[in-house]
Structure formats: C-alpha cells, structure tokens
Amino acid sequence: MLLAIDAGNTNIVFALLEGSTIKARWRIATDPRRTADEYAVWLSQLLNLEGYDRKQVTGVIIATVVPRALHNLQTLARKYFDSEPLIAGQAPVEWGMHLDVLEPKSVGADRAVTMIAAHARHPGDLIVIDFGTAATFDVVDYTGAYKGGIIAPGINLSLDALVTAAAKLPRIAIEAPDDTSVIGRDTVSQMHIGIYWGYVAMIEGLVARMKAEVGRPCKVVATGGLAVLFEQHTDAFDAIEPDLTIQGLAILWDRAHIAA
DSSP: OEEEEEEOSSEEEEEEEETTEEEEEEEEEOOTTOOHHHHHHHHHHHHHHTTOOGGGOOEEEEEESOHHHHHHHHHHHHHHSOOOOEETTSTTSOOOSOBOSSOGGGSOHHHHHHHHHHHHHSOSOEEEEEESSEEEEEEEOTTSOEEEEEEEEOHHHHHHHHHHHOTTOOOOOOOOOSSOOOOOSSHHHHHHIIIIIHHHHHHHHHHHHHHHHHOSOOEEEEESTTHHHHHTTOOOOSEEOTTHHHHHHHHHHHHHHHHO
8 A cells, every 4th residue: 555645834644545546544734843753653543543554555655845844754654664755756756747837846746746647637738726725726738748827825824814914803714605695794704705705706717817828728627625615606617636636646656666
C-alpha cells in the first residue's frame, strides 16, 4: 500500500492507497513544529481504527508547499514506515509536464500534482480550480502543458480577513444558502451573501474570462474540500474531483516504478 501525503498551508492530508483506489484518508492541521513521533502516534491510531497496520505501507510519497514540514514528514516515513519517501517534483518523480510559464520553479507542488491528475482523467484543454487556503485557477492545454493561472484568496481566508478587520461583524459558518436572494435583511444574512455569492460571482467571472482568453473549448474541473459547497449554485463546473492531488501523487508513484 502507498501512503500519499499532501502538505498544504492549512491542512496535511494523509491517504492510504491500494493501486489507484483510496482506501482511507485523514486530515490534520499543518504545524511545521509537529514531530515525526507525534505524526506516528496519531496516524497509527487512525490506521488501526480503519483496520490497517503501518507495516502494510510499502511506500510513501510527499507533496508539500510548506518546506519546514518536509523534514519531519521524511523522518516519519523512514522511522515508522521503513521507507525512503519520494518527493513530488524531485527525481525520480519530476513533473513530466511542460511548465510553460515565466517562473516554472515557483509552481507549487500541490498545483502541479493536481494538474497531472486532471490531465490524466480529462482529455482536452482544462481549467482546474482548487479550493484550498488559496483558490487557484490553472489552465492546462490539450498536451498536458501548464499555461498559467490565477491565485485568489480562499473563501475561509476572505471571511477571516473580513471578521478580523471589522470588529462588530460576527464569525459565521460558510455554507450554501437556502435561497438565491442577494438582498440580506440582517447582518448575518448580508455576510453570507457577500461571502458566498461574491465567491460564486468571482468563480463564474474568472472562468468566463479564462475561456475567452484560451479561445478553445475548455472543460472546468473543480477540486479541493470546498468544491462541493458551490456545486448546487453554479453551472461553472463540468466535473468535481475531490481527490485530484492524491490521485496525482499515485500517478507519479506509478511512473517512477514503471520507469525503474
């Protein structure tokens, strides 16, 4: 079994895969100070709850946009899973895709892995939207080359900024509204409308502009934990794939071992 680790700015996702099938996944808040021993205690308990043992893990692959977290995750793989982890983007698991942008080295590992999976699952030109700490909109052409994209504040980040900067505004939960009204009758409903429908408008507006600039039909693929939040109130998405990053890591793992 493969343990795939996606270390993002807000959360680290651990997924257990058998072939291309995700058997279990767990999420923990990102904290670069968390030690390999702490990860091991937490993860071993969760593996046991799902009926697995850490000795069943035969390989580990890591994608991270948090450099400070990498050492402890590598130590976790070596010490507790007896495995030398592969690091996405580094030999022998280079991207295998053309990064047709001005600063290829600045492309985040999570974005690259997600685009690899999206291209593998969906032929043709793509716009891949990942709803995470930041919302990223990436264009992948029909050859699988990354052509560029957009980075926008994630919806939770936007809400945090609003509540932090405005002392009298309450903290609210982000959820899909019960109706489509955009005229709020009280403070909380006005905040919900501003955050939710404002975000939907941003998604639809940016997708329309990107499609016009590409000039060819594009399929829009959404991923990330919050993608389903918008599904019922927009037709901007052609597909929702919640696990693209993990699937991309599995693809990189397979490529490395086929090549070997």
